[in-house]
Amino acid sequence: MTDWAAAAKLGVAAHDDVAAQLEAALASDDPEDRRFDDYELVERLGRGGMGVVFRARQASLARDVALKFVVGGANDAAAVARFVAEARAAARLNHPNIVPVYEVDVVEGLHYFSMPMLAGATLAQRLDERRVERDEAIALMVTIGSAVDYAHRLGLLHLDLKPGNVLFDERGEPLVADFGLARAMDADGGVDGGDVSGTPAYMAPEQHDAARRLDRRTDVYALGAMLAELLRGDAPDADLDAICRRCLEPDPARRYASAADLVADLARRRDGNAVSVRVPAWHERWRRSVRQHPAAAIAVALAFAMLIAGLAATTSQWRRAEAARADAARQQARTAQLAGLTAAAFPQGEGTRAAQAASAGNAVAWLQRHLAGDPAAQREVLTAFRVALAQAGKAEAVTALLDEIVDRMGADYRERAVRRLFAGRTRDGTIAAALVGLPRGAGEHGSDVYESALAALYTSYGDDAYALYVAALACHVQPLPCEHPEYRERLVERFPDNGAHWIVTPRGSAPSDDDIAAIVRRAAQAPAFDDHLGESIALVRGATRATEPPPSLVEPMRALVEERDVAPSLRRRAIDAAPLPVYGDVVRVCRPDGAAIARVAGLRDACGTLAQTMMRAPRASILAKMVGSAMVRRLYPNTPLAAEAYDLRRQYVWLGERALGAPNDAERLYDDTIAFGEWEAFGRQADRRGAARTPPAGWQPLDARVLMLPEERDAKK
Amino acid sequence: MPAFPTTRWSLIRASDRAAGDVGAAWGELVRDYRPAIVAYFRRGALARDAEDLAQEFLLRSIRESWWSRADPGVGGFRRFLYALLTRFAAQQRDAAHRRYEQGGADAFDAAGDATPERAFDLDFALCLTRGAWRTLGAEYDADGRGELFAALEPWLAEAPAHGELAALAARLGIAPNTLAVQLKRLRARFQKAVHAALTQLCVDDAQADADLAALRDALASDGAHA
Numbered sequence: 036m037t038d039w040a041a042a043a044k045l046g047v048a049a050h051d052d053v054a055a056q057l058e059a060a061l062a063s064d065d066p067e068d069r070r071f072d073d074y075e076l077v078e079r080l081g082r083g084g085m086g087v088v089f090r091a092r093q094a095s096l097a098r099d100v101a102l103k104f105v106v107g108g109a110n111d112a113a114a115v116a117r118f119v120a121e122a123r124a125a126a127r128l129n130h131p132n133i134v135p136v137y138e139v140d141v142v143e144g145l146h147y148f149s150m151p152m153l154a155g156a157t158l159a160q161r162l163d164e165r166r167v168e169r170d171e172a173i174a175l176m177v178t179i180g181s182a183v184d185y186a187h188r189l190g191l192l193h194l195d196l197k198p199g200n201v202l203f204d205e206r207g208e209p210l211v212a213d214f215g216l217a218r219a220m221d222a223d224g225g226v227d228g229g230d231v232s233g234t235p236a237y238m239a240p241e242q243h244d245a246a247r248r249l250d251r252r253t254d255v256y257a258l259g260a261m262l263a264e265l266l267r268g269d270a271p272d273a274d275l276d277a278i279c280r281r282c283l284e285p286d287p288a289r290r291y292a293s294a295a296d297l298v299a300d301l302a303r304r305r306d307g308n309a310v311s312v313r314v315p316a317w318h319e320r321w322r323r324s325v326r327q328h329p330a331a332a333i334a335v336a337l338a339f340a341m342l343i344a345g346l347a348a349t350t351s352q353w354r355r356a357e358a359a360r361a362d363a364a365r366q367q368a369r370t371a372q373l374a375g376l377t378a379a380a381f382p383q384g385e386g387t388r389a390a391q392a393a394s395a396g397n398a399v400a401w402l403q404r405h406l407a408g409d410p411a412a413q414r415e416v417l418t419a420f421r422v423a424l425a426q427a428g429k430a431e432a433v434t435a436l437l438d439e440i441v442d443r444m445g446a447d448y449r450e451r452a453v454r455r456l457f458a459g460r461t462r463d464g465t466i467a468a469a470l471v472g473l474p475r476g477a478g479e480h481g482s483d484v485y486e487s488a489l490a491a492l493y494t495s496y497g498d499d500a501y502a503l504y505v506a507a508l509a510c511h512v513q514p515l516p517c518e519h520p521e522y523r524e525r526l527v528e529r530f531p532d533n534g535a536h537w538i539v540t541p542r543g544s545a546p547s548d549d550d551i552a553a554i555v556r557r558a559a560q561a562p563a564f565d566d567h568l569g570e571s572i573a574l575v576r577g578a579t580r581a582t583e584p585p586p587s588l589v590e591p592m593r594a595l596v597e598e599r600d601v602a603p604s605l606r607r608r609a610i611d612a613a614p615l616p617v618y619g620d621v622v623r624v625c626r627p628d629g630a631a632i633a634r635v636a637g638l639r640d641a642c643g644t645l646a647q648t649m650m651r652a653p654r655a656s657i658l659a660k661m662v663g664s665a666m667v668r669r670l671y672p673n674t675p676l677a678a679e680a681y682d683l684r685r686q687y688v689w690l691g692e693r694a695l696g697a698p699n700d701a702e703r704l705y706d707d708t709i710a711f712g713e714w715e716a717f718g719r720q721a722d723r724r725g726a727a728r729t730p731p732a733g734w735q736p737l738d739a740r741v742l743m744l745p746e747e748r749d750a751k752k
Numbered sequence: 753m754p755a756f757p758t759t760r761w762s763l764i765r766a767s768d769r770a771a772g773d774v775g776a777a778w779g780e781l782v783r784d785y786r787p788a789i790v791a792y793f794r795r796g797a798l799a800r801d802a803e804d805l806a807q808e809f810l811l812r813s814i815r816e817s818w819w820s821r822a823d824p825g826v827g828g829f830r831r832f833l834y835a836l837l838t839r840f841a842a843q844q845r846d847a848a849h850r851r852y853e854q855g856g857a858d859a860f861d862a863a864g865d866a867t868p869e870r871a872f873d874l875d876f877a878l879c880l881t882r883g884a885w886r887t888l889g890a891e892y893d894a895d896g897r898g899e900l901f902a903a904l905e906p907w908l909a910e911a912p913a914h915g916e917l918a919a920l921a922a923r924l925g926i927a928p929n930t931l932a933v934q935l936k937r938l939r940a941r942f943q944k945a946v947h948a949a950l951t952q953l954c955v956d957d958a959q960a961d962a963d964l965a966a967l968r969d970a971l972a973s974d975g976a977h978a
Contacts, residue, residue: 038909038910039878039881039882040874040878040971041909041910042881042885042908042909042942043877043878043880043881043967043971044909044968044971044972045908045909045939045942045943046877046880046881046884046885046942046943046945046946047877047880047881047946047950047964047967047968047971048943048968059936060933060937068929068930068933143895143937143941
């Protein structure tokens with residue numbers, strides 16, 4: 036019989052270390068001794084605070100796995116329980132850049148989980164061997180950050196992100212490891228501090244204080260610390276420095292709110308676009324001149340519509356199945372997965388703005404059709420999609436989506452606003468009705484109120500240059516042919532001294548090259564050039580402040596922006612949509628290698644004069660100045676004039692990167708554009724930010740191609 | 753909140769539980785540790801009535817909800833139980849004194865060398881380890897290794913004589929050194945189970961470690977007790 040006193044002595048003796056026990060088994064020659072259930076221990080790989088990791092052979096599946104055992108005494112029963120719960124949660128993660136957890140189990144009283152054995156080194160080892168190039172560092176952090184964001188969305192915080200926890204597989208893909216020891220967020224999206232331990236160099240300040248809450252921004256800090264380490268020894272880079280600093284802010288409230296936001300900025304930096312922390316959302320008016328690729332756009336849009344259909348179906352099923360929570364979690368994962376596929380199909384990069392707009396337009400049209408009258412469901416689908424876009428490093432595309440939502444779902448809202456603006460029959464109200472009511476979609480008719488507003492501008496404000504210009508401009512840019520050539524005729528008759536007035540020919544009037552050449556020659560005689568952007572911004576801004584948007588518009592928008600950003604987003608879109616003349620015809624007939632220049636006497640000089648006026652006019656929009664600059668460069672290559680034009684382009688890119696700041700800067704930029712014109716507004720913004728208005732000699736933009744003429748860019752490809 | 757939902761001790765210490773639940777949990781716990789209670793009285797001044805006293809202690813503790821004194825500051829079960837026993841014994845001695853003064857029998861015949869505290873600890877340790885052993889046996893059964901568990905039990909605390917393990921291995925149809933490893937693992941798991949059981953009777957790890965040290969002392973100084 037058992038000697039219970041002796042057994043009790045054994046029982047209360049200082050217990051054997053689990054790790055030591057496993058090591059003892061490993062030392063045995065007999066494979067049976069090294070066997071744990073389905074696994075045979077092969078070698079010890081490492082040991083950390085909470086666990087010890089072995090390479091093991093899984094007999095039934097004939098594969099090598101890493102087995103991580105929880106060490107620490109039975110006194111840690113609570114810790115073990117937590118470990119098991121959270122390793123199970125980690126096992127739910129299904130992401131190409133997260134080391135999966137195959138199995139969470141207990142064998143002979145030892146808790147463990149199994150993971151794949153990855154062939155490559157850890158990022159820490161790689162960093163020891165060689166320096167990581169800047170582009171590689173950015174790409175790595177985009178991938179890692181996206182994976183971390185995915186885990187965050189499934190409610191898990193990692194809390195020990197570091198280069199040692201990033202492994203490379205045989206293809207060289209980075210995978211984030213050690214999610215088995217992650218913590219599950221509570222309902223408030225955080226965890227209590229306390230017994231959480233990390234690696235000091237990568238630990239956020241709040242991790243050193245047991246009393247403080249940890250949340251996804253704690254992981255953002257570690258990601259920033261990793262980025263900083265990857266960039267160590269690199270030449271300073273203002274964008275990346277700003278991104279690192281934002282991550283490493285001691286106060287979590289000042290960091291990126293999510294890993295997705297960090298990824299979005301890194302992706303912007305990678306693609307040569309302005310990053311949010313330094314140079315946010317500079318609205319690139321050049322997109323109007325971007326060439327479209329209709330076939331590609333349609334193919335993408337179709338794929339997109341199919342995916343979005345699956346996505347919405349999943350979402351609504353998921354809502355019906357709300358009773359079963361486990362099921363909901365699965366559906367949520369499925370929704371995220373579909374959204375990820377959809378996001379992957381979303382066009383991205385240089386020259387895809389038109390395709391982006393087409394895809395986004397298709398998605399929004401689909402939502403309107405299939406989830407009509409259910410703004411909450413629309414919001415749900417859009418939220419999943421927004422998250423997936425950010426994860427795919429395409430957060431920029433959110434703007435395209437937002438614009439389409441505002442344009443399409445805001446049609447009723449805009450129509451109401453137009454009626455209200457026009458109702459008072461005031462000058463400003465009538466002009467604003469024309470600007471806001473301008474039809475936007477292809478093939479879209481203007482409403483009766485819009486047509487009446489244009490007519491009223493013509494009849495009642497015929498002596499008002501700007502009022503008359505708006506009537507002519509609307510007639511010039513609307514998508515369908517305009518039946519009112521008299522608007523422009525009266526404008527140039529009464530106000531011929533502004534070159535912009537000559538250019539706004541009615542849509543659909545199909546002028547011949549000779550007609551356009553005549554217009555150019557006439558416009559070139561005008562001493563001034565002002566496309567009235569400031570006045571338009573002033574009126575549109577006032578109009579958007581006057582009307583409250585309805586829930587059918589606010590709800591879907593809330594999927595993409597914070598509540599407080601809904602109104603500014605509406606305003607931004609309205610102001611972005613403020614019309615400017617279309618310069619394409621003028622640019623075409625003024626091409627030095629074109630037929631018109633060869634045929635029409637004096638056209639070349641007229642083109643040159645008009646281009647210089649546009650380029651130098653203080654009140655001309657930046658678009659007009661850039662069009663003028665490009666025309667000058669083509670007409671007078673290798674001359675001081677061309678150098679002046681090139682410098683203007685360079686200065687614009689410089690100002691764009693330096694001058695545009697936090698979102699609230701947009702309002703000041705609008706103020707200054709109204710008061711001083713768009714160019715001066717950029718300069719003043721640079722002054723406020725302590726930047727020079729002109730770039731230092733030798734400065735080059737992130738992407739030198741933005742300085743090239745389109746044809747030079749094409750030649751470069 | 754208790755870290756693991758419902759050990760009996762954490763249930764008792766949680767003030768917001770229904771009294772019925774708590775009473776039942778307390779009753780089970782003190783019955784499990786009855787041998788330690790008896791051992792305490794047997795080493796005390798009222799040794800001859802030890803069984804009766806233990807029974808009375810049990811009944812009164814349940815009837816009078818003594819567990820309700822286990823406020824959050826009280827700590828682990830072992831110390832709480834010991835404190836209750838000391839108080840109960842003092843009351844009994846007072847009563848006995850009164851009987852003595854009234855001409856009763858000699859109630860003060862001290863029994864043995866061991867102090868009541870040491871005796872209590874010894875039997876507490878035995879209760880604890882037996883309980884842990886039962887839990888471990890259930891785990892082995894659940895894994896389909898009940899036979900192995902039963903076969904190894906005799907050697908839990910005792911080195912097998914030459915050839916004994918080999919014979920057992922032959923009977924079980926496994927390699928002798930594998931059986932040796934299994935025995936090692938059994939012992940390690942037994943230790944873990946004892947620690948886990950004690951932890952469940954304590955408020956934190958530090959206290960569990962202190963209790964463990966006290967039990968180790970008690971066992972070390974009384975190897976003869978069984």
